[in-house]
Amino acid sequence: MKQIYFTPGPAELYPTFYQHLQTALDEQIGSISHRSQKFRDIYKFTDAQLRTLLNIPDTHGIFFTGSASEVWERLLFNCVEHESFHLVNGSFSRKFYDYANSLHKFAHILEKPFGEGFDYTEIDVPEYAEMICVTHNETSSGVQLRPADIHKLKRKYPKKLVVVDMVSSAPYPDLDFSLVDSAFFSVQKAFGMPAGLGVWIASQGCLEKAERLKKYENLTIGAHHTLPTLWVNYKKFETPATPNVLFIYILGKLAEDFNKIGIDTVRKQTEEKARMLYKFLDGSDAYEPFVQQERHRSQTVVVTSTKKPSAEVIAAAKSEGMVIGSGYGKFKDSQIRIANFPATSAEQIDALITQLQK
Amino acid sequence: MKQIYFTPGPAELYPTFYQHLQTALDEQIGSISHRSQKFRDIYKFTDAQLRTLLNIPDTHGIFFTGSASEVWERLLFNCVEHESFHLVNGSFSRKFYDYANSLHKFAHILEKPFGEGFDYTEIDVPEYAEMICVTHNETSSGVQLRPADIHKLKRKYPKKLVVVDMVSSAPYPDLDFSLVDSAFFSVQKAFGMPAGLGVWIASQGCLEKAERLKKYENLTIGAHHTLPTLWVNYKKFETPATPNVLFIYILGKLAEDFNKIGIDTVRKQTEEKARMLYKFLDGSDAYEPFVQQERHRSQTVVVTSTKKPSAEVIAAAKSEGMVIGSGYGKFKDSQIRIANFPATSAEQIDALITQLQK
Structure with missing residues (x-):
């Protein structure tokens, strides 16, 4: 049954997933080169549909990774020289914090018991924290952080990068990307796809930070899926390594379906x-x-x-x-x-x- | 057409790919939890089929990543304290070398012109190189390195880790894993699947190295998909983050098909x-x-x-x-x-x- x-x-897979998969198989999307015009058209289409759906401005790029967990690491590598700040109230926001410690960043934490949420008024960000890491939706405890509170954080700390884990809520939260430097999600949650693709939205400010750390601070920003390599490939709608072409195609089609509904x-x-x-x-x-x-x-x-x-x-x-x-x-x-x-x-x-x- | x-x-997708995909959809593999017994059974099955196919001994674990390029980075993070050594004769072996430089490892290189291959007799590995990185098959130039030469390298340098990029040849090369510490490939080559899954085979020796670097050398071995976290999850046939469950299922079925052929x-x-x-x-x-x-x-x-x-x-x-x-x-x-x-x-x-x- x-x-x-x-x-x-x-x-649950989104009902139209099956027909998009069938079209992809008919068009042999699983075999096409990721250096072909056909792939560039797919990336461009998915990019455009996600931009419409999530209201993403031109200041931000959209990149693909193996998972959202990978993005935690990429953000910390590319955008934190010394210190990050984490709102932790569940297992996934804690993992983001754990990743920072594993990378030997100085990670500040503001923690709430499991099942409790944060309000803007109670959040003080340490002076030298370069990045404010928030989780819009804690999958483990069912707690959300309201977008309005996220936006207020950026207004209060305009020089710090505000990054939003929206893994288990995108495209639901109505984020204002003029006040959000980076956000990311995986496709096996609200987009109704099988797991195997992460989506990373990041601003030029994030890119500039990564380039600065690499060039002037002589810091390693990692080797795989660094923001500068992702961005330079993105300009021609390509990816540094072979991505999950099939899922990028289907994600674009599902985002289009959502856009048709509105x-x-x-x-x-x-x-x-x-x-x-x-x-x-x-x-x-x-x-x-x-x-x-x-x-x-x-x-x-x-x-x-x-x-x-x-x-x-x-x-x-x-x-x-x-x-x-x-x-x-x-x-x-x-x-x-x-x-x-x-x-x-x-x-x-x-x-x-x-x-x-x- | x-x-x-x-x-x-x-x-080209392997002819039986389509029926395995259909079975997976019928069984709702795209929706099952990666913490369920059903997933553990899938991982266990794919692990067993790959072990048979590639003759992988119990000393080695089999892990899943987003791509083989990711494994380049993971290997360098987890298994190199200071120095790596790279046989470079094409664009992909060079990328592995570039990754080492990006991670600020001291990377030694022995290079051949595009289109030329290496023989064992001409390879001298620097004394302090901890890892010998070889590419069995250079996808860019069509050059192969014979497994016998790889095995001789390990016999000559038994204390160094020998790692083999077999991205565009697995399961073809007949590697002796008692003489190969790690190997990796992606599924969109000879396994005839769409891209979106990397497979990483690594020995207990690799694990021990990673644990030593983390504990005693106070070095970061990365945060995502570190060998210790992969291994501890692998013991119960789980993964640290949500993997590409659908593709892991299909890979196991295709490996089984190959095993039936022999x-x-x-x-x-x-x-x-x-x-x-x-x-x-x-x-x-x-x-x-x-x-x-x-x-x-x-x-x-x-x-x-x-x-x-x-x-x-x-x-x-x-x-x-x-x-x-x-x-x-x-x-x-x-x-x-x-x-x-x-x-x-x-x-x-x-x-x-x-x-x-x-």
Whole structure:
């Protein structure tokens, strides 16, 4: 039986994924050279669709990596000489911080307990931190950071680079890229694709920083997928190494589908489905939303405590053809995580709620 | 019209690729969690099939990255404290060397002109070089380094790590992994898959080196896909970050197909097809194999000079449904490159030869 995946990534494939894959196979996209005009046209198309969808200005480039985790490392290598600053409130924001330590950067941390979020007013960034690393959506705990707060951070610290992990929420958050220096995501979350491609958006300011570190500070900015090599290839819509051509093609087609629906509609549908889920959970005796503050509740990954062992809830749903995620880490047995991505419809969320009520 | 791709990667997809992809879609492999038993079973299966195919002993782990280029960087980060040594005779072996310089390693180089190969007897490795970096098959120039010579290098320098770029030849070269510390390849070459997955084979010796550099030398070994994190996850058949699950599944199935044919047969078929190509080129007035020394001629990427401008040869073949590669870099207009991977049959090579004769 085909299952519907409400897991927070890898997740349900977007319904049109299959036809785009078939077209790609018919056109032998898996065999074309990444130095051909056909590939350059694909990159250009995907770039244009993502620009429209996420409102990305010409000051920013769009690059492809193997995963979003790779981008954590690339950003730290390319854009931090000495010090970074991290808002940490879950396992993935912590990993970004861990990466900084592994690269021997001096990493500052402002930490909140699992399930709690940040507000702009409580954030003080250390003077010498060069980069402010924030996670729009903590996949592990279901906490979001509001874009307005991210924008205020950049206004308060205009000389620091503000970078946004939007792995499990893009294209939902309405970021103002005149106030965001870099953002990144993977395609196996809200874009409804299989895993295997990371997308990195970065400004000329990030590029200039990388070039300065390399030329004048005699610092290594890494060797693979450095920002200067990505950028020089990007100018002709190429990549330094052979990329995942097939997935870049499909991502462009899915972004086009989202653009046809309209990003405002995609966002409204996401919010409407999130409202349905939280309303049910708030009113149920069997569940309790993990994130207390409504303003911090993720719209794309809903995390709730379960009165029954979560394994029972998950097994019951599965027998009805619905796959939901377990809690993360130590919450594995007491929580469930429900992805609210564009691939699942309001009707499917409704069916899931009916199942959870049983 | 469907074309047959004789390009050296991305290349023709292996004929069974399509059915494995369909099975993967039917089983919703693109949606399953990379922390699930189902994924662990896939990793375990692909690991076992690759072990059989390439005769990889238990002393070596098998890991997945975004590309083979990424592995160049990972190897240098994890396994070189100060000095590396590179045999360079083409654009890709040079990139490996360039990566070492970018990471501020002291990189030694022994270089040959484009189109020439190395013999064991002429290779002297500097005393303090920790890693010997060799390229089994130079995709740019069509030169191969014989496995016997690689093995002799390790016997002569048993304390140095010998690492083999087999990007455009695996599974063809019969490496003895008791004499090879690490090897790596991408799947868009001889495995006949779309690009988007790198495979890294590394020994416990490599792991120990990485752990020593990290713990005792206080050196950064990078943050993403470090050998210690890859290895600790590998023990339970998991990966540190979300990998390309779909491609790992398909790679395992293709390796199984190769194993059913038998690696000896796959190698013999490769050699037979290479013989057909070189015999034709040697006997033709319109072409001249680029690599003069027979022992250095690649069995998987055949490079030849063309009397006519190569663009004419390429266009004529294309009009008959056959895509061949142009020369690399400055040889773009005067050479062609013909991939000889398992995805194309002897009959197809024969048809190509007939076309090239016209």
